[in-house]
Amino acid sequence: MSILRQRFITGGTIGALWMIILSTTVAVIMSFATGDPVRPNIAFGIIIGAVWGIFFAARIGGQMVEWMTVAIVAALTLGDAYIRSLGNVTTKIGFSPIVTESTLLNNIIGAAILSVGFFISFKTIMVSCGRRDLTKHEWEDVIIRFLTGFGYIFFTATVFIPFYVMVMTSLKNQSELIQNPLDFSIDFSKGLDLFRSYFELFNEFNFGNYLITSFFISVLTVFITLAFSIPGAYAVARLRFRGQAAFSRGILLIYMVPMIVLALPIYIAFSMTGLRNSIPGIILIYPVTTIPVALYMLQGYFRGLPAEIEEAGLMDGLKRLSVIWKITLPLSLPALASVSLYVFMIAWNEFLLAFMLLDDPSKFTLTRGIASLNSSEIPRQHLMAGAVIATVPIMVIFLGLERFMTKGLTAGSVKG
Amino acid sequence: MQKIPPTGTTPLAKREARLAWSLLSPTIISVALVVVLPLLAIFWISVKPVSLADLRPPTPIVREDVRGDGQDLSIRYRIRNSSQEQAISNVTLNDIIPNSVSISGKLPEICRLSENVLLCDFGTLDGGQGDRLLIPISVSDKESAENALKGTEPTVTGTSSNVLTDSTFTFDNFTRIFDGDEFWGVFGVTLFYTIFGTIGALVVGLFAALLLNKEFRGQGVLRGLYLFPYVAPVIAVAFSWLILFDPFSGSANELLIQMGAIESSINFFGERPQALIMVTLFEIWRYFPLSFLFILARMQSIDTDMYEAADMDGATPFQKFWYLSIPQLLGILSVLFLLRFIWTFNKFDDIFLLTGGNAGTRTLTVNVYEQAFAVSNIGAGAAVAVVIFCCLLAFSFFFFRFMSKEEGL
Numbered sequence: 113m114s115i116l117r118q119r120f121i122t123g124g125t126i127g128a129l130w131m132i133i134l135s136t137t138v139a140v141i142m143s144f145a146t147g148d149p150v151r152p153n154i155a156f157g158i159i160i161g162a163v164w165g166i167f168f169a170a171r172i173g174g175q176m177v178e179w180m181t182v183a184i185v186a187a188l189t190l191g192d193a194y195i196r197s198l199g200n201v202t203t204k205i206g207f208s209p210i211v212t213e214s215t216l217l218n219n220i221i222g223a224a225i226l227s228v229g230f231f232i233s234f235k236t237i238m239v240s241c242g243r244r245d246l247t248k249h250e251w252e253d254v255i256i257r258f259l260t261g262f263g264y265i266f267f268t269a270t271v272f273i274p275f276y277v278m279v280m281t282s283l284k285n286q287s288e289l290i291q292n293p294l295d296f297s298i299d300f301s302k303g304l305d306l307f308r309s310y311f312e313l314f315n316e317f318n319f320g321n322y323l324i325t326s327f328f329i330s331v332l333t334v335f336i337t338l339a340f341s342i343p344g345a346y347a348v349a350r351l352r353f354r355g356q357a358a359f360s361r362g363i364l365l366i367y368m369v370p371m372i373v374l375a376l377p378i379y380i381a382f383s384m385t386g387l388r389n390s391i392p393g394i395i396l397i398y399p400v401t402t403i404p405v406a407l408y409m410l411q412g413y414f415r416g417l418p419a420e421i422e423e424a425g426l427m428d429g430l431k432r433l434s435v436i437w438k439i440t441l442p443l444s445l446p447a448l449a450s451v452s453l454y455v456f457m458i459a460w461n462e463f464l465l466a467f468m469l470l471d472d473p474s475k476f477t478l479t480r481g482i483a484s485l486n487s488s489e490i491p492r493q494h495l496m497a498g499a500v501i502a503t504v505p506i507m508v509i510f511l512g513l514e515r516f517m518t519k520g521l522t523a524g525s526v527k528g
Numbered sequence: 529m530q531k532i533p534p535t536g537t538t539p540l541a542k543r544e545a546r547l548a549w550s551l552l553s554p555t556i557i558s559v560a561l562v563v564v565l566p567l568l569a570i571f572w573i574s575v576k577p578v579s580l581a582d583l584r585p586p587t588p589i590v591r592e593d594v595r596g597d598g599q600d601l602s603i604r605y606r607i608r609n610s611s612q613e614q615a616i617s618n619v620t621l622n623d624i625i626p627n628s629v630s631i632s633g634k635l636p637e638i639c640r641l642s643e644n645v646l647l648c649d650f651g652t653l654d655g656g657q658g659d660r661l662l663i664p665i666s667v668s669d670k671e672s673a674e675n676a677l678k679g680t681e682p683t684v685t686g687t688s689s690n691v692l693t694d695s696t697f698t699f700d701n702f703t704r705i706f707d708g709d710e711f712w713g714v715f716g717v718t719l720f721y722t723i724f725g726t727i728g729a730l731v732v733g734l735f736a737a738l739l740l741n742k743e744f745r746g747q748g749v750l751r752g753l754y755l756f757p758y759v760a761p762v763i764a765v766a767f768s769w770l771i772l773f774d775p776f777s778g779s780a781n782e783l784l785i786q787m788g789a790i791e792s793s794i795n796f797f798g799e800r801p802q803a804l805i806m807v808t809l810f811e812i813w814r815y816f817p818l819s820f821l822f823i824l825a826r827m828q829s830i831d832t833d834m835y836e837a838a839d840m841d842g843a844t845p846f847q848k849f850w851y852l853s854i855p856q857l858l859g860i861l862s863v864l865f866l867l868r869f870i871w872t873f874n875k876f877d878d879i880f881l882l883t884g885g886n887a888g889t890r891t892l893t894v895n896v897y898e899q900a901f902a903v904s905n906i907g908a909g910a911a912v913a914v915v916i917f918c919c920l921l922a923f924s925f926f927f928f929r930f931m932s933k934e935e936g937l
Contacts, residue, residue: 136787143783151787252845263739264750270813271756277779278768293774293782340558343551353545359552361928366563368924370874372893373913376900377566377573383583400562403555432547461761463877479763492771499764510759514752 117251119169119241126258127165128158130234135209137265138226144276147295148214150222157209160185161230168234171243178235182227185209189223233261275503282309282497289493309497317494318473319481319501326478327505329394330459334452336399337406341451344403345410346436350419360411366404371464379468389472397465402455409454413447414440450516453509460506478502567917573910577698580904582690586611588619588653590684594674601665601673603629607650607684608658616686619650621661623682629673633664653686701911705899718873718891721808725875726868728812730861733819738849740820741827751824758817766881769810773797803887807879811872819864826860827853866927870920892916 115121135152142150164181185208192208210226212219237257240250280296281289283306288295298306313319347353348360378397379388387393417440425435441448466480476484482498537545591606605623609616623646625631635641639648639661650659667673705711740751757765773780773796781793796806830853838848876893879885885894892912900909 139787140783143786144779149786249842249844256845260739263735267736267739267754268750271753274765274768274772275756275760277772278764281771290777293777293779294786296779340554344555347548347551351544351548351551352541353548356548365924366559368870368874368920368927369563369567370876370893370916370920372874372876372896373570373916374563374566376896376906376909376913377569378562380569380573380583380906381566397562400558403558407555457759461763463761463763463881479761482761482763482767486767495767496771499761499767502761503764506759506761507756510755511752514748 114245117246117248119243119245120166122246122251122254123165123167123169123238123241124162125165126237126254127163127168127234128161130237130258130261131157131161131164131209131230133262133265134226134230134233137269138222138229139210139212140269142210142212142214142218142222143294144273144296146214146218147292147297148212148218150210150212150214153206153209153211156207160188160209164230164234165238168238169241178231182231185227185230186223189226190219193219193223237261278496278499278503282493282500283307284493286491286493309491309493310501313494313497313501317481317485317498318476319478319498321474322476322478322481323501325391325476326460326502329391329398329477330456332395333398333402333459334455336395337402337455338448338452340399340403341406341410342441342448343436345407345414346440348407349411349414350422360408363404363408367408371401375464375468378465382469388469389475391475393469394466394477397469398459398462401462401465402458405458406451406455409451410444410447413444417443446516449513453513453516456509457506460502570910570913570917573907574701574914575697575699576907576910577696577700578906578910580901580906583906584610585690586614586616586655586688588616588650588684588686590621590682592623592677592682594670594677595662597670599666601667601670603663603665603673603677605648605661605663605682606658607653607660609653609655611655611688613655614688615652615654615657616688617652619653619684619686621648621650621682621684622646624680626676626680628676629665629667631663632666635663636661639663650686698907701905701907704905704908705895705911705915713888714890714892714895717804717889718893720804721811721875721879721889721891722869722872724808725811725815725872726865728808729815729868729872730819730865732812732816733821733864734823734857734861736816736820737823737827740824754820755817757814762814762877763881765814766810766878769806770797770882773806797883798887800888803883803889807882807889810878810882811875814878815868815872819868822860822864823857826857830856862930866923866930870923870927873919873923874916892919 116125132152132154135154135157139150139152142148164185167177167181189208189210189212192206193212193214196206196211196213210222212222214222237254239257240246240253242250246254276296280298283298284296285308300306348356348363382388382393387396421443422435422439425439426432430438461479462477463479463483466477467483470476470480473481473484478498479502482495482502485495485498587610589608589610593604595602595604605621607619607621625641625644625646627644631641636648638650639646641647646663648661653659665673667676736754740747740754772778775781775793775795775798778793778796780796781790784790785793794802797803834852835848838852843851874893875891876897879889879891879894880897883889885891885898890898893916896909896912896916898909899912900906
């Protein structure tokens with residue numbers, strides 16, 4: 113193991129790996145931003161990264177030499193791109209870490225980001241590396257910083273890309289999408305025409321109505337859920353009765369029944385009673401799927417409240433119900449906010465029941481409306497615009513009230 | 529003399545228990561109606577030969593018009609069984625004859641007239657069978673008769689046996705779903721999806737939590753961003769993935785080809801075995817935020833003294849992670865594993881939206897839908913649901929045995 117901690121080996125290996133990661137990242141970003149062919153040159157990236165790493169580990173020269181390496185990498189990238197722009201070069205192998213065939217400005221930006229980015233981040237990774245071999249502690253620090261850097265890039269990219277594709281696809285039209293699926297650059301000269309899919313969804317596909325229906329159903333679900341779960345949670349948390357322990361377990365057990373198992377009999381019952389295909393039917397079902405979660409979350413919070421205040425209220429002659437109304441509820445406003453947000457999110461995102469129970473386009477919820485856009489006759493920028501319309505409200509709420517939401521998600525142990 | 533404390537329940541305790549039950553009753557009733565009742569119904573349906581068509585019970589249909597010309601007119605009733613297979617018994621027709629129309633001649637034997645209400649008893653109508661009835665009338669002209677009759681629509685009633693409620697039972701549904709290799713294929717897919725989806729989401733979540741377990745600027749933003757996959761509507765992100773990985777014009781294929789990683793485009797969601805891997809990756813992508821959030825919350829509550837002590841003793845970062853953090857996180861990790869295992873096992877929407885259960889991605893839950901609605905055999909769907917429910921009972925048994933030790937959640 114100790115040979116790995118030899119400073120040149122550490123420097124060279126980390127340099128090569130880090131160069132692969134960074135050049136791939138820059139290539140992917142540039143591809144997605146410009147639509148032009150940009151690809152990492154793995155073989156050459158390894159060489160450049162390793163050489164740079166070894167130089168760095170040797171610690172010869174001062175800042176001057178370090179910035180010169182930056183300039184060399186940038187020059188190699190631009191030089192390679194220039195030769196390619198002259199034509200006649202078809203091979204994928206070049207002499208720079210990324211091979212780009214974009215405009216001059218893009219090439220310069222890409223080369224600058226790669227070389228400066230590599231320089232700064234690599235220096236940070238190797239900060240504990242001195243003019244001698246690394247100790248075990250220092251070496252592990254280097255590895256951890258390397259993995260951390262990789263982690264930030266990896267997570268941000270994997271989380272971000274699907275959403276980026278969703279938004280950008282909705283702003284394109286069919287022919288642009290087929291011509292170059294990688295080109296997500298936005299043509300701002302089109303002005304409002306960029307949002308054509310959205311206008312069409314609202315004007316022709318009734319999405320305004322779906323939005324209102326979804327909102328109405330979700331808000332109503334929140335209120336019904338709270339009305340049922342607050343008293344229930346209070347009873348489980350505060351009052352002594354036989355079967356209390358079994359009850360709080362039973363709530364958890366209900367979490368575990370899969371919706372599809374319940375959806376089948378509900379579908380049958382609704383078909384026979386005519387509740388299928390009606391909004392009241394949906395409003396009847398949605399709260400029941402959220403009441404157990406809300407009850408579980410709230411009883412946990414109520415338990416954490418000091419019972420003495422309530423007892424003082426009881427001593428002063430308040431009835432139990434007015435104790436709940438005047439003391440417990442005002443104290444648990446933050447928890448109520450979390451629960452409401454969480455229930456709103458479940459109801460807003462619900463797909464299975466809406467899909468099975470609603471057939472009439474005039475009664476669709478937003479998720480059901482999007483599902484109806486998934487056909488070969490409807491262009492897919494419409495589908496993505498629908499997805500954006502459903503995602504944006506929940507994201508706005510989430511970002512605005514992130515603190516409550518995070519708390520709500522953690523407190524409920526959460527139905528997934 | 530020593531005082532004896534009262535035994536048994538005091539009136540106060542009784543009152544409290546009564547209040548508790550009354551506060552809980554709305555929840556109990558609603559849950560019983562929508563969870564317990566359907567669960568019982570599933571067991572009932574699973575031993576019934578029910579198909580999707582049986583949900584519309586056979587009904588008798590009637591049409592009425594006026595036949596003949598001149599003064600020789602009659603009302604014609606045509607009656608028909610809507611079902612091709614099932615018989616309807618006790619079919620009776622009921623119509624009000626308007627005052628302007630008077631019945632002339634003899635009524636058919638099955639009919640009788642009381643006041644101006646016509647009652648006809650058709651007896652039993654077999655599947656697909658129809659019947660017609662002519663009632664001679666005298667009226668000034670045909671048109672006024674038609675107009676007068678339009679005002680009163682005939683009603684027809686009958687009783688038919690309903691497969692859902694009668695006493696025919698069958699085990700065909702179970703033999704059907706257990707038949708052949710299909711079931712074990714579905715079961716294997718479910719296990720693969722559940723096990724790898726759960727472990728993957730846990731490991732990735734742990735990695736993400738380690739990244740964000742330090743104070744720096746932008747930490748809140750990143751934490752928010754990493755929760756996006758979980759918070760966004762499943763339908764939105766599932767379709768985004770489908771479009772991103774489209775075999776013909778998806779960006780992912782284009783990118784991979786351009787980078788030289790693949791030669792020709794891959795049908796990510798349409799072919800074995802990559803479709804199963806992709807849906808599992810989607811599951812990991814979508815649910816890592818959840819484990820990330822829980823693990824992060826637990827990490828931030830670990831006492832820092834311990835790490836300082838380890839630093840004094842010269843422990844390396846990996847040692848600190850392995851010997852200090854992991855043991856502290858083991859509780860939440862195992863609880864998360866069990867919960868996620870059960871919920872991944874239950875997952876339906878994701879696979880249904882991504883592949884519809886094709887290309888070797890049919891899990892048990894998707895099979896419920898497939899049997900009940902694609903094959904229109906509700907009974908078989910219910911049988912699969914019963915199998916799922918039995919698996920879950922086993923899981924939750926483990927879960928509660930474990931939870932009593934780990935009251936961390």
